[in-house]
Amino acid sequence: MALITKKLRGTEDVLPAESYRWQFLEEIMREQARVYGFAEIRTPVFENTQLFQRGVGETTDVVQKEMYTFDTKGGESVTLRPEGTAGAARALLEHGVYNDGLPVKASYFVSCYRYEKPQAGRLREFHQFGLEVYGTSKPVADAELICAAASIFDRLGIDDLSLEINSIGCPECRAKYHAALKEYFAEHSNELCDTCKGRLERNPMRILDCKSKICSGIAKDAPVILDYLCDECEEHFKGVKACLDSAGMKYTVNPRIVRGLDYYTKTVFEFVSGSIGSQSTVCGGGRYDGLIEELGGQPLPSLGFALGMERLLLLLDSKGIEIPKPETCALYVAALGENAEAKAFSLVKDLRDASLHAQYDIVGRGLKAQMKYANKIGAQYSLVIGDNEIEENKANLKNMTTGEQVEISLGENFVSQFTAIYLDNKTSSPIF
Ligand code: ATP
Ligand code: MG
Numbered sequence: 001m002a003l004i005t006k007k008l009r010g011t012e013d014v015l016p017a018e019s020y021r022w023q024f025l026e027e028i029m030r031e032q033a034r035v036y037g038f039a040e041i042r043t044p045v046f047e048n049t050q051l052f053q054r055g056v057g058e059t060t061d062v063v064q065k066e067m068y069t070f071d072t073k074g075g076e077s078v079t080l081r082p083e084g085t086a087g088a089a090r091a092l093l094e095h096g097v098y099n100d101g102l103p104v105k106a107s108y109f110v111s112c113y114r115y116e117k118p119q120a121g122r123l124r125e126f127h128q129f130g131l132e133v134y135g136t137s138k139p140v141a142d143a144e145l146i147c148a149a150a151s152i153f154d155r156l157g158i159d160d161l162s163l164e165i166n167s168i169g170c171p172e173c174r175a176k177y178h179a180a181l182k183e184y185f186a187e188h189s190n191e192l193c194d195t196c197k198g199r200l201e202r203n204p205m206r207i208l209d210c211k212s213k214i215c216s217g218i219a220k221d222a223p224v225i226l227d228y229l230c231d232e233c234e235e236h237f238k239g240v241k242a243c244l245d246s247a248g249m250k251y252t253v254n255p256r257i258v259r260g261l262d263y264y265t266k267t268v269f270e271f272v273s274g275s276i277g278s279q280s281t282v283c284g285g286g287r288y289d290g291l292i293e294e295l296g297g298q299p300l301p302s303l304g305f306a307l308g309m310e311r312l313l314l315l316l317d318s319k320g321i322e323i324p325k326p327e328t329c330a331l332y333v334a335a336l337g338e339n340a341e342a343k344a345f346s347l348v349k350d351l352r353d354a355s356l357h358a359q360y361d362i363v364g365r366g367l368k369a370q371m372k373y374a375n376k377i378g379a380q381y382s383l384v385i386g387d388n389e390i391e392e393n394k395a396n397l398k399n400m401t402t403g404e405q406v407e408i409s410l411g412e413n414f415v416s417q418f419t420a421i422y423l424d425n426k427t428s429s430p431i432f
Contacts, residue, residue, distance in 0.1 A: 010116070010124025012310070020326045021313060026109065028155050029129045029307075033107035036148040038131050041106040043087035049077040054294055055086030057262020059203035064195070066114035080113035083261070084130045085291070085304055092134065093297045102135030120314065121279030127309040130285075134292070137301035139239030142267045142287060147247055149271060149283050149305050156312075157321055161282060164254035165244075165269045167237035168205070169229050171290070177228040178204055188218045208258045224255035233266055240267050263288040267303070273311075275318040282315055283307040328378035330422055331397075333360045334370040336386040343385055347414060354415050356422070374400070381422065383408070397421065 007013060014022055033040070049069050056062050068080040081087055088106055091097075097104055108130050116122055131148055133141055146163065153161050169177065181204035185192065189200060192207065196215050199206040208219045229237065244251055251269075259268045268286035276282075285305025292300040316323065331351060335344040344360040351358035359377065361370045367384070374382045382398045389395040389410065397408040397418065408417050 008124070010118035010122075012123060012125070021323045022309065023326075024323045025156075025309065025312060026129070029107075029109075029152055032148060032151050032155065033131060036105070036131070036144070036151075038105040038107040038148075041088050041091060041108050041132075043081075043084075043091045043108070043110075045111065046078045046080050047087055047090065049079040051086050051090055051295070052079050052082060055089065055263065055291060056083065059199060059206055060262050061195075061206075061209075062114060062261065066116055068113045068115060081110060082112055082114050084108045084110040084112070084128055084306060085132060085261075085263075085288070086295070088130075088132050089134075089291055089295055089302070093292065093295060098134060098292075098297065098300060103141070104132075104134040106132045106134075108132070119279070120277055121308075121311045123310060128306040129309060130304055130306040132302065132304035134300055134302045136303075137236075137289065139236055139267075140243050142240045142303055143243030143247060143249070145285065145303055145305060146244065146251075146269055147249060149285070149307065150249060152307070153271065156316065158315065158319065160275060160319070161271045161273050161315075163249065163251040163269060163271055164257055165240070165251050165267065166225070166253060166255055166257040167229060167233055167240075167266050168225050168258055168264055168268055168286075169233045170265050173225075173228050173230040173233050174205070177223070177225050180223045180228065181205060181207070184222050185218070191218060203262070205258050208256060219256070225258075226253070226255045236266050259284060259286055261288075263291040263294065265289045269305070271307075273315050273318075276311060276314045279311060281308075282311045327357065328380060329359050329374075330356050330379075331358045331381045331383060331418060332370075332374035332377070332379035333358065334367060334374065334382060334384045335361060336367050336384065339387060339390055340385040343390055343410070347383075347385075347410065350415050351418065354419065356415075356419065381418075385410070399425070 052067060053063055062082045067082055070078060072078050088108055092104055092106065109127065111125055111127050113125055115124060118124060131145060133145055150163065168174065182200060185200050185204055185207055189197060191214055192200065193210065193212045193215050196207045196210050207215055208222065210216060210219070257268050257270055264286045266287040266289065269284070270281045271283040272280050273282055274280070283305055285303070287303040289301040291302055292298070333344040333347050335341045348358040348360045359379070365373060371382065379400055382400055383395050385395055393410045394407055395410055396405045398405050406421065408414065
């Protein structure tokens with residue numbers, strides 16, 4: 001039989017046997033978000049298109065080429081979120097959270113949608129974890145945010161990510177920089193790709209972020225923003241570097257980083273890997289002091305980062321870093337005969353009520369096949385129940401690793417007996 005359809009290009013399924021990998025990463029991210037003082041925000045997967053046009057920026061690749069935008073039956077233009085910040089900022093503004101005391105620190109897990117050319121590390125549906133801080137312009141907040149991202153990589157044992165930082169200034173210094181860039185790129189305007197030709201007038205800084213080889217070749221010798229920073233932005237950048245230094249964070253200043261979204265100001269940063277090919281930025285972020293005003297709120301200095309979950313998984317694979325597997329079934333209760341089936345069902349329910357992972361046969365296998373299945377799922381202990389066992393109200397509990405057997409009562413204290421034996425021999429205690 002042929003499947004009527006398959007998954008769309010640029011989308012991925014996470015199957016039951018792999019989902020523990022995601023859960024493990026999410027657990028570590030949740031924990032680091034908690035210790036750094038962030039609480040999770042959840043927002044809708046689609047928003048009014050205007051939110052992203054304004055919040056991400058009209059001159060970005062995301063808005064110009066990549067958004068999934070459609071008209072609803074009611075005639076509204078709606079867009080699947082291409083990133084997590086605009087929705088979070090919209091929700092916090094809409095609910096007046098910024099009036100309840102600053103800073104506001106929010107974390108999120110989101111699925112994002114961008115119509116891109118699918119390749120390794122570049123999907124049309126992908127997932128991000130992010131942190132957002134609103135209501136502080138202090139350089140220490142930038143450093144704290146960077147440390148929070150780094151703490152996740154540290155906990156995962158990733159040591160080859162390099163932290164690259166830059167400052168892209170404020171609208172004031174950027175005006176002078178834009179003029180210098182325009183002058184530089186105007187000399188090469190014939191060679192630029194069509195998109196960049198358009199950017200030349202509207203936002204020449206975007207050319208620095210172009211993925212085309214020719215444009216990035218030309219951009220190599222372009223003026224750098226750091227030479228155009230105003231005093232305030234220069235001071236701020238110094239402050240961020242001093243905080244990172246005092247925290248012992250290693251970084252390099254890369255004046256070429258501009259980031260893909262329009263709303264960034266001052267600090268920008270990326271965690272870049274040498275191990276996962278050309279989609280090498282695992283995490284990117286920075287400051288966006290103009291965003292909240294852009295969305296209709298009072299000016300509010302803000303910053304954040306987004307970390308690409310799929311790229312992080314690729315990186316872990318490429319480094320051979322293994323994610324601990326969840327614990328397997330503690331006890332498999334095999335049954336022979338109808339009475340035994342009913343008994344297995346009730347024993348397993350009692351174990352589960354005590355938060356133990358227990359299983360039994362629900363598809364009608366014979367005894368031999370049941371034991372084979374117990375092995376396949378990695379059951380740590382097994383028990384076979386037949387009419388004899390029910391009559392005597394006891395059975396042999398088998399340790400599936402050592403083959404050792406002990407008698408266990410099937411009466412009232414069955415669960416406590418089993419728990420004692422199980423915990424006594426339990427060796428691993430991973431995060432699950
Ligand atoms: P790139 O330059 O690779 O296109 P970007 O600047 O568009 O990245 P951001 O919008 O800053 O990326 O998103 C933050 C992170 O989300 C990226 O560093 C990356 O890890 C991840 N990411 C972005 N786009 C994709 C995608 N299409 N598929 C998978 N992950 C992505
Ligand atoms: Mg992109």
